[in-house]
Amino acid sequence: MVKIELPDGNMLEVSKNSTILSIAQQIGPRLAEAAVAAKIDGNLVDLFYEVTKNSKLEILTNKSEEALDILNHSAAHIMAGAVVDLFPDARPTIGPSIEPVGFYYDFYVKKPFTQEDLEQIQKRVDEVIQENSEFKREELSLKDAINYYQTEDKNKFKVEILEETEVDEVSFYSHGKGAFKDLCRGPHIPSTGRIKGIKILNASSAFWRGDAQRESLQRVYGVAFFNPKQLRKHLHMLEEAKKRDHRILGSQLDLFGTADEWGPGMPLIYPKGTIILEILKAFWIKEHRKAGYEIVQTPHIFKELVWQTSGHIEYFLENMFPVDLKGEKWFIKPMNCPGHMMIYNRKAYSYRELPVRLGEMGTVYRYELSGALHGLFRVLSITQDDAHIFMLPDQLEDEIVRVIEMVDHFYKAFGFEEWEYFVSTKPEKAIGDDAGWDHATDALMKALERVDIKYKVKEGDGAFYGPKIDVDVKDAIGRRWQLATIQVDFNLPDRFDINYLGEDGQKHRPFVIHRVIYGCMERFLAIIVENYAGKMPIWLSPVQTVVIPITDSHAEYAKKVADELVEAGIRAEADFSGERMEYKIRHATMQKVPYIINVGDKEIEAETIAVRNVRSKDNKVEFGVKIPDFIDKVLQQNKNYE
RNA sequence: GCCUCGGUAACUCAGAGGUAGAGUGAUUGACUUGUAAUCAAUUAGCCGGGGGUUCAAAUCCCCCCCGAGGCUCCA
Incomplete structure (x- = not known):
């Protein structure tokens, strides 16, 4: 006989060489039926595995994770x-x-x-x-x-x-x-x-x-x-x-597209897509200023010397777009970091002024193998919501925590419910010595642990210039997207000779982290389009309402209503095309406009509007709505990120 | 970059050696309508680019460009 310990702590005596299946039957016929495989002392085994010694047993049923x-x-x-x-x-x-x-x-x-x-x-x-x-x-x-x-x-x-x-x-x-x-x-x-x-x-x-x-x-x-x-x-x-594919929705909703033959991987953002991007940017700038970031702007192209200094020529050359100017070599930026280093270096910062946080919506260009391109998910022109934080070594944990709090705030605003953290360690091709890497990697993990965030480790997945924290977001249908990344950069500070003056009056090297929250604007736009299946929330809808007159005789009133809404700051349009009202309603619905306003004799008479809420379950129409009430409601929704 | 499959009207696609097609859109006209498609007419193309085979090529062959799904890579 051998002794079997079950997960609930109960002990079971079975004869030697019993199969797992027979043990399961002994525990209960229902368990035997549901059993798929088992773990013996932590090792996965088949149901016909024979138990030969005292062991811990966990029977895996079709409900088990594995x-x-x-x-x-x-x-x-x-x-x-x-x-x-x-x-x-x-x-x-x-x-x-x-x-x-x-x-x-x-x-x-x-x-x-x-x-x-x-x-x-x-x-x-x-x-x-x-x-x-x-x-x-x-x-x-x-x-x-x-x-x-x-x-x-x-x-x-x-x-x-x-x-x-x-x-x-x-x-x-x-x-x-x-x-x-x-x-x-x-x-x-x-x-x-x-x-x-x-x-x-x-x-x-x-x-x-x-x-x-x-x-x-x-x-x-x-x-x-x-x-x-x-x-x-x-x-x-x-x-x-498939239905949510941003490449299809992007053209159906007239948001964005690509001119593949003119430049594969180069996205064209149409007027309506640009409205969404503008809202994303405005939200980003507002939140960053609130969090103590200074917004800057840096050029798209720099001389070779910059990239030699930064190490990109050595480590990133195959991904850079070169520009030859009369024998002089320039490169289009693949990262925003060097520009931010130069801005930091314009003056001598005192330890009292740190941390310094420089942010920029910077468009960078990275050459990728053609097979890697995919709609807006993988492009060559990448607008990063970039920021570099220069800080005292003992501020690192605090700053990472602050970034994490911002990440949480952002993702909640966009309706995501779940995201996961990963720490990536030193890759094969890397600058810097092992001691530096160990120190920085350790700091990232400690910061996450301090705020009680569980994380997984991705060995060897770090950038060539430092270890990083990545955040994977789960979308509405369960797919995962890597968005935020927080990377320690302990190489550029050396290369650009970044300093601060310490209490002792001497120069010291600050810690620098490089971070994005949206990841990049092109991909984030595509992800929210897929996440919302094109039905953007009110605050992100490029067109928030379309005013539809019932007949031509109501056009004048429709124009007046639309003007009033636009004046109030609502993204409103009026549809004066020669189609029937029903057609216009269908068209606006398919364009996923959240509110469709109809006006006819009754509305003119009472100075009201009839509002169809396309986002409501029954697609209901509310008659006799007062225009100021509608304006208040939409403005409130804008404010609350609804 | 590599493998497989594709590229025909603004969009979605049919045509597979013998006159270039449909639906949607767009334009125009008629209709003036109370909540998801009114009717009619018009418009449509270097059949991705180049070369070859053939009396004849969108169609067969070769090269190139671009896309999709992967490999690889990654924000």
């Missing part, structure tokens, strides 16, 4: 089996589950998969799930495993994986009638039928080991769930994401 991951990984195996059934020449390489949900499998194939191929794969996968066959595990010595992939199942990719492992024994999993078995650590779901909803989504290409010099593989994506309802919900989310 369960969906295990399900999707198992789905990847099932798909690989299906692909090998249908295309015997295909060589499976790797097939993990992915965040936040889903899986892929990379195959080495002669011909890329077509849409029809994917449908075949889906059909075969559905059959295998119907068969509800068990997952089986087998152990092989490393030598036998390599031999298997060299002689029987000729797969050089698996051989390469095996040759890099340092264990003596590896495990294989198989399922169903076919001969397909796959090298895998496990664990897996007990049987294929546990998948109740699976969809093969799309195929694209990827390189073996992400290396462009190596073989090009076909990557097939899919997603799997424990019940069909979750799958439907997920597919709905994907549909929803």
Whole structure:
């Protein structure tokens, strides 16, 4: 007999070599039914794992955090089996589950998969799930495993994986009638039928080991769930994401676009998009002045000497746009930092004046590989809501806390509900010595800990000039976006010889942090468009109301109403086109204008307006609204960021 | 940059060797309407660019540009 400790602290005696499944049955039949895999002393194992010694046991059910991951990984195996059934020449390489949900499998194939191929794969996968066959595990010595992939199942990719492992024994999993078995650590779901909803989504290409010099593989994506309802919900989310695509909404709502042939990655912000940007900027300037920032402006282009001094020539050259002027080299700025260093250096700051906070909405240009571009999410012309804070070393924690508080304030104003913090450490290509990096990284972590913020560490993900805190924001449909970043820069201060005069009358080096909150204006604009699905809140709507006369005879009154609203500071328009009123209402609704005002004989008579609130659930029309009341309401909403 | 798929009217797309098409939009006219599309007419194009094959190319071949989904990268 062996003793099993359960998560609630209860002890259970079972006979030696009992499977997890039988233990689960012993605890309760419902648990056995819901069980997916288990953790023995913290290690993930299958349900048919046999317990040989006293252990701590946690049974993972389909409600557990790891369960969906295990399900999707198992789905990847099932798909690989299906692909090998249908295309015997295909060589499976790797097939993990992915965040936040889903899986892929990379195959080495002669011909890329077509849409029809994917449908075949889906059909075969559905059959295998119907068969509800068990997952089986087998152990092989490393030598036998390599031999298997060299002689029987000729797969050089698996051989390469095996040759890099340092264990003596590896495990294989198989399922169903076919001969397909796959090298895998496990664990897996007990049987294929546990998948109740699976969809093969799309195929694209990827390189073996992400290396462009190596073989090009076909990557097939899919997603799997424990019940069909979750799958439907997920597919709905994907549909929803497509509908929210800022590239489509941007042109439908006449906000922004690109002239790809004239300059890929160079966004054109149209008048209505610019209104939104202006509001974002006004909000930003107001909040920053309140928080003690001074706003500055620096040029877009500087001589090579600046970039030699800053280290960009050495570390960032491949991303910079060069300008050759009669043999003299200039570069368009890829970052705002040097200009801010120069502004700081215009005078000798005393320790009493620190911290000095310099902010700028600065447009920088960074050359990226063409394949990296994506709507407004990834552009070459980037307007950063940049600021540099120069401070005494012991002010660092306070300043970071202040930035974090501002980050929270901003994201709340834009209706986000959840965001996550990450600390990134030293990358391979970096300036500065290890001691400096350690010191700065430590300071970031301490600041976060001081304000009780939980964070994750991204090893080696820092900028070349310092460690950083990144903030990922979760949008309305659960996607994550990296927005704010707070970076310690302990290199530019040296390079630009940044000083302050201390109490001792001597020069000292201040700490400098570089930070953005929106991230960059282009991307932030795109994110809020997608987050709100184009239905901007009142305060951000480029057009807040359209006044529609019922017939031409009401045009004069409509004009008067619109003028009055504009005069009061509301973004109002009037629609005098030759269409019918119903058409104009539909048009304004599709343009996602929040308030649609109609005026006719009744309104003229009573000096009122009829207001349709497009944001309300039932799209209701309120008759007999007094114009001053409407003005007050909208101005109030502007003020409250509603 | 690499892989796969694309680029036809302002927009969305059909046409796959033989006269360049539809819907939406825009323009004009009629209608004067009480809450999500009134009717009619007009307008539409170096079929991404260059070269080649052919009696004939939007269509087949080659090169280039641009986009989408990935790889990589990142604010």
